Amino acid sequence: MWKVLSGVVLGWSLGANDSANIFGTGVTTGTVKYRTAILLTAAFVLLGSLIEGPKCIKTLGEISLLQPLDAFVCALATAITMGFLTFFALPASTSQAIVGAIVGAGILSGSADFSKLYKIVSCWVLAPIGGVIIAFVLHKSLGYLLDKTVTSIKHRNLVYTIGFLAAGSYGAYSLGGNNVANVTGVYVGAGVLSADMAALIGGLSIASGALTYSKKVMMTVGKGIAPLDPFSGLIAVIAGALTLHIFTQIGVPVSSSQAIVGAVVGVGIVGDVRTVNHKMLARITLGWLSTPICAGALTYFFVLLVT
Amino acid sequence: MFLKKIFDYGKKEERVIENFKKHLELLCNACDSFHRAMEENDKNLVREVVDSEREGDSVRREIIASIYAGAFLPYLRPDLCRFAEIVDRVFDSLQQTAFNYLEVKLPEHIRDECVRVAFLNARMCEMLSISFDAMLNGEDLREKALAIRIYEKKIDDIKHGVVRDLRQIPVDDFWQGRILADFVSGLTSISDTMEDAGDHLQILSVSMKS
Numbered sequence: 001m002w003k004v005l006s007g008v009v010l011g012w013s014l015g016a017n018d019s020a021n022i023f024g025t026g027v028t029t030g031t032v033k034y035r036t037a038i039l040l041t042a043a044f045v046l047l048g049s050l051i052e053g054p055k056c057i058k059t060l061g062e063i064s065l066l067q068p069l070d071a072f073v074c075a076l077a078t079a080i081t082m083g084f085l086t087f088f089a090l091p092a093s094t095s096q097a098i099v100g101a102i103v104g105a106g107i108l109s110g111s112a113d114f115s116k117l118y119k120i121v122s123c124w125v126l127a128p129i130g131g132v133i134i135a136f137v138l139h140k141s142l143g144y145l146l147d148k149t150v151t152s153i154k155h156r157n158l159v160y161t162i163g164f165l166a167a168g169s170y171g172a173y174s175l176g177g178n179n180v181a182n183v184t185g186v187y188v189g190a191g192v193l194s195a196d197m198a199a200l201i202g203g204l205s206i207a208s209g210a211l212t213y214s215k216k217v218m219m220t221v222g223k224g225i226a227p228l229d230p231f232s233g234l235i236a237v238i239a240g241a242l243t244l245h246i247f248t249q250i251g252v253p254v255s256s257s258q259a260i261v262g263a264v265v266g267v268g269i270v271g272d273v274r275t276v277n278h279k280m281l282a283r284i285t286l287g288w289l290s291t292p293i294c295a296g297a298l299t300y301f302f303v304l305l306v307t
Numbered sequence: 308m309f310l311k312k313i314f315d316y317g318k319k320e321e322r323v324i325e326n327f328k329k330h331l332e333l334l335c336n337a338c339d340s341f342h343r344a345m346e347e348n349d350k351n352l353v354r355e356v357v358d359s360e361r362e363g364d365s366v367r368r369e370i371i372a373s374i375y376a377g378a379f380l381p382y383l384r385p386d387l388c389r390f391a392e393i394v395d396r397v398f399d400s401l402q403q404t405a406f407n408y409l410e411v412k413l414p415e416h417i418r419d420e421c422v423r424v425a426f427l428n429a430r431m432c433e434m435l436s437i438s439f440d441a442m443l444n445g446e447d448l449r450e451k452a453l454a455i456r457i458y459e460k461k462i463d464d465i466k467h468g469v470v471r472d473l474r475q476i477p478v479d480d481f482w483q484g485r486i487l488a489d490f491v492s493g494l495t496s497i498s499d500t501m502e503d504a505g506d507h508l509q510i511l512s513v514s515m516k517s
């Protein structure tokens with residue numbers, strides 16, 4: 001059972017980092033209190049993990065046949081890769097890192113099934129694009145609807161305040177449902193945990209990260225998104241959450257950060273604002289390449305070392 | 308506790324809105340009193356302007372305190388506070404002009420024009436109040452903003468004529484001349500600040516749209 005520890009650490013770091021994508025805007029603008037934000041995040045991440053988590057867990061188990069020790073090494077290598085890339089400020093995604101790690105371990109054992117990777121990699125590319133499209137459509141349609149129905153400043157204020165809480169809770173639910181597979185999915189493939197137990201342990205570890213260490217990242221990330229007006233901020237959170245939820249139904253864990261970046265770009269396109277530049281696209285592409293390669297290489301090296 | 312917060316939601320905002328309305332109502336009363344003071348040449352009415360300004364000050368403080376205590380989205384708070392401060396600047400200008408009116412010896416040939424400016428200021432203030440209500444209901448403010456700008460333009464035109472006439476007036480005493488110049492300048496600048504307030508209402512209105 002101790003082999004699950006590396007996954008728990010990974011889940012804790014994911015919770016500490018990715019909670020910012022959900023409530024960052026709400027907390028930094030003072031619309032939602034930090035305590036309310038982390039309590040809602042923890043509760044809904046757990047709920048999402050338990051209800052939707054097994055869908056993505058299954059996909060990760062199909063990439064390679066892992067031994068229990070390999071599963072431990074995969075999660076450990078992913079945690080180290082995430083820490084390393086974050087230290088050098090490279091956009092890293094846990095979803096990409098864990099897939100790289102599983103493939104690395106699979107190459108060594110000769111069990112890696114590359115045919116499964118097409119679906120996963122295409123989903124990685126489609127996640128930010130989905131965020132852009134969903135945000136654009138939602139901004140146009142909900143904007144029209146809101147302008148027609150909720151005109152009073154007082155009522156609109158109420159809509160935005162409740163909207164931030166509801167959208168954040170939905171975002172946390174989607175994050176738990178989609179990303180719990182990254183944390184404990186490897187243990188299901190290795191036969192250490194059942195899918196439901198993996199969802200519970202993963203959900204709890206992500207929730208603990210949100211509860212204990214998310215403030216700093218939330219403030220940093222939130223301030224980057226804060227210049228958006230309340231409606232655009234709200235749409236960005238809903239679109240990011242919806243993107244994650246859609247990919248959960250497909251059964252592929254994707255990056256929540258990239259989904260929300262896509263959503264912010266989509267909102268920017270509506271307002272004719274330049275929210276994307278080539279430098280940012282290059283950094284995301286670099287992240288797509290560097291994260292799985294780093295995690296894969298590290299896992300390969302660790303498994304060699306251990307066995 | 309959480310449910311209570313949800314059911315109580317909107318009371319703080321309601322209080323701020325009521326205070327904003329009261330603030331503007333006081334300003335309209337002050338403008339009206341000043342207009343009557345000039346029209347009826349009744350300097351006692353200046354006291355009403357001073358009283359309204361004092362009450363307006365306390366209402367403004369209440370508005371800002373309620374906003375900082377958590378009324379409205381943080382995104383809106385700076386703009387709402389700024390609006391209250393612009394209205395306060397109008398009060399200050401009006402009060403200073405009213406004080407100058409107590410001291411000034413207004414030449415008869417510019418009196419009518421000055422009364423007209425005071426009248427237009429009062430109408431402009433009513434329009435500002437109407438714009439505020441429209442902003443609260445999410446209505447289009449373009450026409451109201453245009454009306455405010457037209458009032459301001461009229462006052463500007465009168466100002467040029469009055470300043471031209473002022474130059475012909477012989478000044479025997481420095482302070483008499485200074486107070487007269489300050490009075491005319493203050494009276495005609497009230498509309499500029501009111502126009503700023505109207506522009507700010509438009510910013511508020513646009514910032515809440517999707």
